[in-house]
Amino acid sequence: MKETPKRAYIPALKYRWLTRFYDPLIERGMQEKKMKIHLVNQAALQPGELTMDLACGTGTLALLLQQSHSGVHVMGLDADPEILAIAKKKMKENRAESIHFVEGFSEQLPFSSNRFHHVFTSLFIHHLTVEKKLETFKEVCRVLKTGGQFHVLDFEKPQNALMRVAFLPVQFMDGFETTSPHVQGIIPDLLKETGFVAIEETRQFSTIVGTLRAYRAFKP
Ligand SMILES: C[S@@+](CC[C@H](N)C(=O)[O-])C[C@H]1O[C@@H](n2cnc3c(N)ncnc32)[C@H](O)[C@@H]1O
Structure with missing residues (x-):
């Protein structure tokens, strides 16, 4: 019997043995x-x-979400079962077992439409080809409620030449195809193309591996 081919994704630090x-x-x-x-x-x-x-990777953002607002419900999704195992262990250590983790792909979210008030994502979009970035944004829009918010943090247009050079190690590690569009700045354009409104850059961060920008956008 023919096996269904497994969908590919880039693990957190490219090589599985580095995940820990x-x-x-x-x-x-x-x-x-x-x-x-x-x-x-x-x-x-x-x-x-x-x-x-x-x-969600190891679930750091999911944990912060729950710790800062105990009344909210938090779900984490990731394609990598190994990193989800690390996330679940971390939640157990932090007594945050109410956070529910699901294995799945961002381009085909295993959730019904109009369900979430907020979707957050950090350090992830640069792992996707432009086609998959767009598919992912469309899926996020589908699962958000009307008026729901999408919060994105990722590598984007460097603030200066130093930040451009600092981003090169990330590009060598995660690949130039998925990361290069971020050098020009692609997230606001993709949010707009998907149909999000009131798109706002809320902050920039300089790090040793380049500039990260935070965005907020609404589902109309
Ligand atoms: C660099 S890590 C970021 C993890 C976490 N969001 C953080 O801020 O630390 C990128 C994560 O994206 C996951 N990933 C890659 N492609 C994916 C896809 N198509 N759907 C869902 N998760 C994916 C990887 O397994 C990895 O955990």
Whole structure:
């Protein structure tokens, strides 16, 4: 019998054996907490709202979402079962087992339409080809409720020449096809093309691996 081919994705640090080093590297090497707390705060979450951490990796953002607003419901989705196992262990250690994790692909979200109040995603969109970035944004729009918000944090147009050079190691690691559009700045254009409105860049961060920008957009 013919097996269905598995869909491809780029693991957190490209090679699976590096996944276990993801948390210490990102926590110490970047302003991880500062950037993610900014993303959480820009949402002005209300009790009872349903939120998703898309491509949640080890679940740091999902955990921050729950810790900062105990009344919200948090789900994490990722394509990589190994990193989801790390996320679940981390939630157990932090007594945050109410966060529900789902294995799945961003281009075909396993959720019904008009369900979420907020979708968050960090350090992920640069892992996708332009075609998949757009498919993902369309899926996010589908699963959001009317008036729902999409919060994105990712590498985008460098603030200066130094930040451009700093981004090169990420490009060598994650690949030039998926990362190059971010050098020009692609996220606001894709949000617009998908149909999101009131698109706003809320903050920029300089890190040792380049410029990251945070965005907020609404489903009309
Ligand atoms: C660099 S990590 C970022 C993880 C986390 N969001 C963070 O901020 O630390 C990128 C994540 O995207 C996941 N991923 C890659 N392609 C995916 C896809 N098509 N659908 C869902 N997850 C995907 C990887 O497994 C990995 O966990």
